[in-house]
Amino acid sequence: MPKYFDPxxxxxxxxxxxxxxxxxxxxxxxxEPAFWQGQARTSLGSxxxxxxxxxxxxxxxxxxxGIHHFCTIGLNPKEANDLSIAYEVLEVLPRYLVKDGVxxxxxxxxxxxxxxxxxxxxxxxxxxxxxxxxVLVHTPHRDKIGGTKRTLAVxxxxxxxxxxxxxxxxNELTLPLVLDSDCWRGHSIYPNTKMSEQRMVALLxxxxxxxxxxxxxxxxxxxxxxxxxxxxxxxxxAGFSEAQVEQVLFHNPVDFFAQxxxxxxxxxxxPLPIDQRRQWQENSALRGQDPVVK
Amino acid sequence: MNSHIASSPTAALDxxxxxxxxxxxxxxxxxxxxxxxxxxxxxxxxxxxxxANTAALLSxxxxxxxGDRAMLDDKGWSQLQVARALLLxxxxxxxxxxxxxxxxxxxxxxxxxxxKVALLKALDWLDSHGSCLELALQAGRTSNSQVFAALAxxxxxxxxxxxxxxxxxxxxxALGMGLDVSGLRGLSxxxxxxxxxxxxxxxxxxxxxxxxxxxxxxxxIAFNLLSPAQHQRLLGLSRQQCLPPGWxxxxxxxxxx
Numbered sequence: 001m002p003k004y005f006d007p008x009x010x011x012x013x014x015x016x017x018x019x020x021x022x023x024x025x026x027x028x029x030x031x032e033p034a035f036w037q038g039q040a041r042t043s044l045g046s047x048x049x050x051x052x053x054x055x056x057x058x059x060x061x062x063x064x065x066g067i068h069h070f071c072t073i074g075l076n077p078k079e080a081n082d083l084s085i086a087y088e089v090l091e092v093l094p095r096y097l098v099k100d101g102v103x104x105x106x107x108x109x110x111x112x113x114x115x116x117x118x119x120x121x122x123x124x125x126x127x128x129x130x131x132x133x134x135v136l137v138h139t140p141h142r143d144k145i146g147g148t149k150r151t152l153a154v155x156x157x158x159x160x161x162x163x164x165x166x167x168x169x170x171n172e173l174t175l176p177l178v179l180d181s182d183c184w185r186g187h188s189i190y191p192n193t194k195m196s197e198q199r200m201v202a203l204l205x206x207x208x209x210x211x212x213x214x215x216x217x218x219x220x221x222x223x224x225x226x227x228x229x230x231x232x233x234x235x236x237x238a239g240f241s242e243a244q245v246e247q248v249l250f251h252n253p254v255d256f257f258a259q260x261x262x263x264x265x266x267x268x269x270x271p272l273p274i275d276q277r278r279q280w281q282e283n284s285a286l287r288g289q290d291p292v293v294k
Numbered sequence: 295m296n297s298h299i300a301s302s303p304t305a306a307l308d309x310x311x312x313x314x315x316x317x318x319x320x321x322x323x324x325x326x327x328x329x330x331x332x333x334x335x336x337x338x339x340x341x342x343x344x345x346a347n348t349a350a351l352l353s354x355x356x357x358x359x360x361g362d363r364a365m366l367d368d369k370g371w372s373q374l375q376v377a378r379a380l381l382l383x384x385x386x387x388x389x390x391x392x393x394x395x396x397x398x399x400x401x402x403x404x405x406x407x408x409x410k411v412a413l414l415k416a417l418d419w420l421d422s423h424g425s426c427l428e429l430a431l432q433a434g435r436t437s438n439s440q441v442f443a444a445l446a447x448x449x450x451x452x453x454x455x456x457x458x459x460x461x462x463x464x465x466x467x468a469l470g471m472g473l474d475v476s477g478l479r480g481l482s483x484x485x486x487x488x489x490x491x492x493x494x495x496x497x498x499x500x501x502x503x504x505x506x507x508x509x510x511x512x513x514x515i516a517f518n519l520l521s522p523a524q525h526q527r528l529l530g531l532s533r534q535q536c537l538p539p540g541w542x543x544x545x546x547x548x549x550x551x
Binding site: 192 | 460470499
């Protein structure tokens with residue numbers, strides 16, 4: 001079975017069953033980008049508690065099932081429009097960007113493509129440059145082509161090295177725009193609204209595997225945390241070799257985020273040892289089950 | 295406390311009192327006796343304590359005290375929504391001018407999604423000058439299609455007050471949510487070359503993904519402003535039956551010169 005790594009998944013919204021299934025499907029590690037919560041937050045404290053959860057409880061929960069957990073920290077584009085909070089969030093970001101296991105700034109980018117989103121995208125790209133961190137950039141659902149072009153323009157204006165940027169949620173129309181840059185190319189395999197496994201395979205057949213990255217972007221919506229291994233199956237069925245599958249679905253994402261210096265490729269090549277006797281702040285993911293140790 | 299809605303210069307809300315009075319009459323005419331009694335007591339109580347807490351409390355109590363029947367003269371509204379909108383209007387009317395907009399923002403933040411729906415549906419009555427534009431834009435970032443529909447459909451507020459770019463985003467989001475954009479008032483006046491391009495980009499995305507083309511997408515397009523190349527391409531897609539029924543008629547009716 002090939003090794004898999006899901007570089008964009010919102011595990012706080014998922015169940016322990018998902019972790020078990022992901023581990024059984026060969027996923028050794030995940031990256032959880034900070035994003036919005038389905039509704040707007042009304043205070044800085046909500047952001048701080050969320051960031052702390054990504055660094056604390058969620059990483060512990062993943063470890064209970066043998067999965068390496070990393071995260072990206074940033075102010076998402078939707079909430080960049082709320083200036084009464086956005087500036088405060090921007091102020092606390094530096095102290096999170098240097099924490100262990102924070103592998104990038106993200107997910108940042110455009111939603112409505114407003115001047116406020118422009119401002120906070122540029123400011124956070126600048127932060128990434130200062131901290132020498134990779135950046136995960138979300139592309140918008142509406143005016144996706146315009147938003148992707150503008151994203152590339154802002155990246156060039158700020159002057160961050162393009163090889164440190166991954167532009168996510170690409171599709172048939174926006175991937176060619178990014179291929180002209182040195183940025184990495186992210187694709188979310190998500191039921192109905194983003195890409196399907198078959199469309200992803202077609203893109204890989206047309207454009208090759210270099211800097212191509214695939215994720216599930218699974219969250220609290222109707223989504224599938226096994227989309228990375230399912231894409232692997234679709235690639236194998238289409239005639240890609242196991243080495244090519246691992247290139248796209250393990251090595252590429254790991255190599256990109258390893259540029260942070262926070263992700264050790266050797267370490268994530270094998271699952272974490274499991275010891276469910278451990279606790280996090282005297283809390284456990286177990287509910288009366290016998291702890292697994294292996 | 296953090297207000298959450300980006301602040302803008304404080305201005306008095308210029309309400310459409312004629313519309314509100316008409317709604318009040320229509321509501322009273324169809325309430326039963328128990329509902330009417332509670333409604334009159336509620337208005338009196340709000341008159342004595344015209345503050346955010348009282349307004350929020352009465353707005354919540356409305357749900358249990360006033361039935362959620364459709365308005366007889368306008369099926370797009372329920373009695374409950376009208377009652378909540380009228381409570382908002384009364385409490386705003388009783389504020390000093392400078393306090394009106396902050397209070398409306400506060401009540402928006404405190405409201406649950408159904409209360410937000412009532413506020414947004416009534417926004418064009420509560421704010422005829424567009425002073426609440428920032429609040430409307432923030433409200434439009436919701437993922438709740440009911441709340442978004444209250445802001446976008448069957449109201450003139452966006453077409454009266456939204457800048458072009460924001461209006462285009464509103465159209466695209468309504469299409470993305472699968473809403474019936476024939477209810478987007480003022481859409482035809484906002485059509486143009488820029489919206490054409492956005493609509494055609496969305497069409498290309500949907501075709502590339504082998505998804506159904508949004509039913510109302512053609513309503514966003516000014517067919518007479520399509521370039522010859524755009525027009526030709528759409529005709530080709532129509533002949534290949536890649537477009538829903540109805541497109542061909544529009545294309546045939548607007549041949550480029």
